[in-house]
Amino acid sequence: MARELSVQNKVAFDISELVLGLECGGSDPTSGIAGNPSVGAASDKLIQLGGTSILSETTELIGAEHLVAARCVTKEMGDKLTAMVKRIEDKSKLYGVDLRGTQPKPGNIAGGLTTIEEKSLGCIHKAGQSPVIGVLEYSEAVDPEKHGLYFMDTPGEDIDSITGMVAGGAQIILFTTGRGTPTGSPVAPVIKVTGNPETYAKMTDNIDINAGRVITEGKTPQDIGAEMFDKMVAVANGELTKAEVLGHKEFGIYRIGDTF
Secondary structure, eight states, X not given: OHHHHHTOOOOOOOGXXXXXXXXXXXXXXXXIIIIHHHHHXXXXXXXXXXXXEXXXXXXXXXXXXXXXXXXXXSHHHHHHHHHHHHHHXXXXXXXXXXXXXXXXXXXXXXXXOOOHHHHHHHHGGGGTTOOEEEEEOTTOOOOTTOOSEEEEOOOSOHHHHHHHHHHTTOOEEXXXXXXXXXXXXXSSOEEEEESOHHHHHHOTTTOSEETTXXXXXXXXXXXXXXXXXXXXXXXXXXXXXXXXHHTOOOOOOOOOSOOO
């Protein structure tokens, strides 16, 4: 496949052919204040131009799932999304784990998040304001004839979640991190974003966009979202992300069944 790819010539395609994966990891309050709303603005712009975005991480909806379900274009779709959240909670309880009682994680708490609802409300900002037109199982492909915002049932584990979205058709990932998660992918470019100015200062070699300027410079999420959109276009045209330059190629597959 690599040999075949090496002899292919680049051809122009419309922005509506782009499928964007939305991910967050190592969240802190700046994720919900600056990073994720800026990603939401970029996602909305892509969708307005006919493109597609995938919101992921089922566990990151807990406590806010009703808000995303209300944005689904049909009640049946909203019920399916809500059932996915219940399914993963019920499965965790079989193993003696209460997801609502174990979140936020220690790193999130150290960053300043207080409840799972607060974390989830920040997470869903990545979806912008667009309606949800499809609800997908893990790695299920988006409909090439239906462009817009999808939700995919993926785990909160960043690398496994990214793999699922890429398998479903995502060609570029927008990854927000308040605390500073050094993650890439061997399959799709990962554009790293932080809403925390201190994290950006410490990780400028790894993070592409400083959305913390919403806090320090009075920029709006729409301002940063427009910058992100331009970065997405540049990456689609071949510009390397910082994760690619550093050689980050993390990969994992969500195990959806038991192993005996």
